[in-house]
Amino acid sequence: MSRFWKPGSEKPSTLLVDDEEGGVVFLSSSASSASSSGGWLGRWRATYWLHSAQTFGCPVASRVAEEAGVKLGEEGITMIKFLTDGVLIREMMEDPLLTKYSVIMVDEAHERSISTDMLLGLLKKIQRRRPELRLIISSATIEARSMSTFFNIRRRNSLLGSSDDMPDPEPAILSVEGKGYTxxxxxxxxxxxxxxxxxxxxxxxxxxxxxxxxxxxxxxxxxxxxxxxxxxxxxxxxxxxxxxxxxxxxxxxxxxxxxxxxxxxxxxxxxxxxxxxxxxxxxxxxxxxxxxxxxxxxxxxxxxxxxxxxxxxxxxxxxxxxxxxxxxxxxxxxxxxxxxxxxxxxxxxxxxxxxxxxxQRSNLVSCVIQLKALGIDNILGFDWPASPSPEAMIRALEVLYSLGILDEDAKLTVPIGFQVAEIPLDPMISKMLLSANDFGCSDEILTIASFLSVQSVWVSVRGVKKEFDEAKLRFAAAEKKVIDIRGQLLRLMKGFGIPLKSCEGDMKAVRKAIIAGSFANACHLEEYSQNGMYKTTRTSQEVYIHPSSVLFRVNPKWVVYQSLVSTDKHYMRNVIAIEPSWLTEAAPHFYQYRTPNPALS
DNA sequence: GAGCACTGC
Structure with missing residues (x-):
């Protein structure tokens, strides 16, 4: 069993984890007492600290530095970096074995978000190559056992697969009492x-x-x-x-x-x-x-x-x-x-x-593309804490293939696939960005992509009447964020050698560029529907234009949407009107013209 | 006639 410092006992002198045997350490705390402002970390930071810590620019880091009585960013023996699981996965694209780190702690693992699960699967892979890497997974009691099993099985496999005499394969489960009241x-x-x-x-x-x-x-x-x-x-x-x-x-x-x-x-x-x-x-x-x-x-x-x-x-x-x-x-x-x-x-x-x-409840396109970018080709065989359904995986592969992001062998295409993997947006939007230059409207599309990555710049109509000033304020805040995102995306585009060019109001060009990413989301109006019912071309799914759209009640014959919100109905949000011929133009591999059968019409 | 919650640059 690993030696580990127990909260409440005397503080360890130099090392975060004095664990000579290596191995996975699980820390569990009861869900009901988990602090929201950083979970397990939140309770420990005041007492559990080192001589000196280097922390990086984020509110948690500043707070920890303050409570630990060290200066933020000060050079020291041990550096501690606070980041999200998503950022760590992105860091893996540069440094697949995460060699910079000797201890990685995954906090709030019980929340089981996509990026946490991906990270856990990836860390498991890394540990096979880097047995000295210490992992600390903090999760609620209820999840601790399944997490432990997940890492344990890998251990056994890797022991069978190699002659390394690996130390203690048994992950330790430690319990930390929360400070909540009954x-x-x-x-x-x-x-x-x-x-x-x-x-x-x-x-x-x-x-x-x-x-x-x-x-x-x-x-x-x-x-x-x-x-x-x-x-x-x-x-x-x-x-x-x-x-x-x-x-x-x-x-x-x-x-x-x-x-x-x-x-x-x-x-x-x-x-x-x-x-x-x-x-x-x-x-x-x-x-x-x-x-x-x-x-x-x-x-x-x-x-x-x-x-x-x-x-x-x-x-x-x-x-x-x-x-x-x-x-x-x-x-x-x-x-x-x-x-x-x-x-x-x-x-x-x-x-x-x-x-x-x-x-197991999500579309997996972004997830698949990230794994591909990390060189993991056998997506279906990836060792997940919870495997997604093969149907969902296959659907993601299909979508990425149709966008030209993956090739017939399900490898990232050059350059599009690799570029899309680098852009932290929905792959359809990334594809639209990368295609914009073909239509001479990268300037406009950059703005559109930026707006699409904030929730909404419009306050809900319900609130508008009474709180017009607030609506303006909220708009201003979101607008600032949009400008920020736009700047970041612009840097990426420049990196890819895509020039900034405006189409000077040629909206047809803009719509065509949008289709380059969203052609799979084409829908046509059901001729005889009285209530604005559309059907998706791909799966004949019944959908409607969202009432917040300017095209609500306008009901153009053909539309492409950017996202669906599904509540009592499937609503298309961010809709543009298109000509059906643009679809075959943009994606001939995806759409084929079928001459209407006169006998049927 | 209408939006759970996060995250990435």
Whole structure:
């Protein structure tokens, strides 16, 4: 068993991990106590530090340096770099074995994002070549065992495959106690039919029966949340005086920044704040002062259908791990209570222990292209912590092939494939960027690509009427980001030798350049549909123009979309009108003209 | 007639 410093005992003198045997060390902490501002790291940074650390420009680094009493970026014995899993994967393109690092710690591994899972698979490969590399995977208790098994199996394989006498193949699992307070869990006695109404009732009940302390309610999305806020405010008016102390606030990512800031202002005396939130408050944001949590048991989750190649957001039951995480939000300042709007029987017997890893719920084009760029050719045989479906893999390979990013042997093409791999955008957008010069509009396309990589520069129409100034502010903030992205993309383009050129308002050229990337997203209007129904040319999927589009209700005969948002319907966002002949022009390998059969029309 | 949450340059 590896020697490892235990929090609370005397600090080790020089090395981060004094582990002569090498091996994988797992650290687990309970999900309910995981701190959102950096998980496991968040709890350790104050006590666990070295003589001197070099940290790099990011808020976490500055904070750690400050708490450790060292200067940011100061030269030292041990350098510590804070980065995201995505950035580390990009670093691997320059340095595939990550030779710069002797210890790599993956924090919040239980969240199982695509990039975390990719990184874990890649680190496993690296460790086969670099047995001295120490890995520290920090995850919630619930995931620790499967993570350990994942790395352990690799160990055994590599031992069989080589004559190296590798040390201790058994990863150590260490448990770190969180500092959260206890949270008392309450369940409903009978299943509820309407979780929205149940949530509203529960909030009112808490306010009536429980001592002061803010309430955090987890619902699924903007619609639910707006409805709940309205219902609650109506009830408050109806119930009268005692309830006027309730301050009801919605929270979701689409909310203008100034509204989000309200959430963080401390509750004034005699008031009780009720924050009604999506799962943004589950991991991404931490609210101080929350003592009561109301958990609907649902969240919106991405899911992917490789047949139609469509990602949608669907309301689905959360996992036990999420339920614990949500409950933990009540125990940050003092012992709290969590009210679950489902039965204990349901929690114990029906709720899944863990969520499905994002890898198994997503389109994989970006993932595949990154692995290809790292020289991993056998994508289907890659050793994942959770394997994606072969259908999803094959679909990604098909899309990349049709874009000319992969060749018949599924290798990256030169130069397009390698260039696309270098651009951190959706491969369709990258392809559009690289093709823009053929149409003499790289200037315009650069701007379009930059706008497409921010969520939206427009505030939601619902908010516009009352908060015009806010809308402007938000626009300004997003616009600055767009300019920033544009600058970065421009540098990349220059690196590829693509000149900046404007088509001086020739929008046909711009649309053709867009098609070079998005030809696979072509749709035609169903002639006799009264409601603007389109069908995708590829899979005859029913789709509609998003109401936020200027082409909404204009309904051109042929369109190409940039993305689909799938809620109750599949909505095309960022739509342009096209001529069908442009499709065959742009992608003759993908589209063929079929002369209409006169007998049928 | 309408948006879970992140991330990359």
């Amino acid at each position: 949270v008392e869990i309450h369940y409903v006695e009978e299943p509820v039919s309407d979780y929205l109404q149940a949530a509203v009732n529960t909030v009112l009940l808490i306010h009536e029966k429980e001592p002061p302390g803010d309430i955090l309610v987890f619902l699924t999305g903007q619609d639910d949340i707006d409805t709940a806020v309205k219902l609650l405010n109506e009830e408050i008016q109806h119930l009268g005086r005692h309830y006027f102390d309730l301050l009801i606030l919605p929270l979701y990512s689409g909310l203008p920044r100034t509204d989000q800031d309200l959430i963080f202002t401390p509750t004034s005396k005699g008031k009780r704040k009720v924050v009604i939130s999506t799962n943004i408050a589950e991991t991404s944001l931490t609210l101080e002062g929350v003592v009561y949590v109301v958990d609907s048991g649902f969240s919106k989750q991405k899911c992917y259908n490789p047949v139609s190649d469509i990602e949608s957001l669907v309301v689905a039951p959360i996992s036990k791990a999420s339920a614990r995480q949500r409950a933990g939000r009540a125990g940050r300042v003092r012992p709290g209570k969590c009210f679950r709007l489902y039965t204990e029987e349901y929690y114990l017997n029906e709720m899944q222990a863990e969520g499905i890893p994002e890898m």
